[in-house]
Amino acid sequence: MKLKHEIEGFNFGDAVDEIEKIGAVSLGFLSNETRLALLDEVKGFAQRFPGLTKKGFETAPILQSPFVNEFLAVVQDTLNRQLGGELNVFPSKLDLMPFFIAYRVGHSGLTPHVDVHDRNLVCNFILAGNAPFRVYPKGLENEIVELDTTPGRVIVMRTAGFRGVNEHVLHSVGRTESERYVLSLRQPEEATKKAFRGMLFLQ
Numbered sequence: 580m581k582l583k584h585e586i587e588g589f590n591f592g593d594a595v596d597e598i599e600k601i602g603a604v605s606l607g608f609l610s611n612e613t614r615l616a617l618l619d620e621v622k623g624f625a626q627r628f629p630g631l632t633k634k635g636f637e638t639a640p641i642l643q644s645p646f647v648n649e650f651l652a653v654v655q656d657t658l659n660r661q662l663g664g665e666l667n668v669f670p671s672k673l674d675l676m677p678f679f680i681a682y683r684v685g686h687s688g689l690t691p692h693v694d695v696h697d698r699n700l701v702c703n704f705i706l707a708g709n710a711p712f713r714v715y716p717k718g719l720e721n722e723i724v725e726l727d728t729t730p731g732r733v734i735v736m737r738t739a740g741f742r743g744v745n746e747h748v749l750h751s752v753g754r755t756e757s758e759r760y761v762l763s764l765r766q767p768e769e770a771t772k773k774a775f776r777g778m779l780f781l782q
Contacts, residue, residue, distance in 0.1 A: 602748035693747035708759025
């Protein structure tokens with residue numbers, strides 16, 4: 580009940596115009612108690628995957644975590660009510676999946692790219708660590724917007740389908756100076772979603 584009260588009181592609608600204009604925004608969101616609880620869950624999943632040790636970076640879906648699933652359900656319901664129903668930002672209801680993203684200290688980050696397999700909206704909740712997150716609203720040759728990645732914040736980024744526009748946002752992640760963990764709620768395209776759910780046996 581406390582988690583529901585905490586999230587449902589947040590107004591995503593105030594950020595819609597900025598998300599549309601820039602491509603992404605950083606919002607203060609998580610209480611410290613919720614952040615630490617999610618961090619504990621995400622760390623547990625990240626340690627099961629060898630890529631974090633071998634490559635210094637790993638991302639994968641989280642398919643069996645009651646607390647993460649509860650968090651996802653409340654965030655998704657809030658987004659659908661505020662942005663889908665009231666503002667008609669999405670053509671249909673969001674169907675998000677939870678992923679963890681983990682970086683070891685010194686990882687070089689991710690070069691400018693787009694998340695071509697995601698639809699509507701990506702929400703990256705920063706749980707620990709810090710690294711520059713940059714958005715390129717008009718391509719690499721133009722302005723660069725760097726967003727606040729302080730733990731406890733969420734980066735909300737539009738993808739194809741947001742307000743009916745078939746466009747992905749060019750973005751990058753800089754060098755990680757401390758161990759970094761992110762909970763990412765996103766809506767993969769259907770074929771990708773089915774493949775990820777087929778990974779359930781791994782967890």
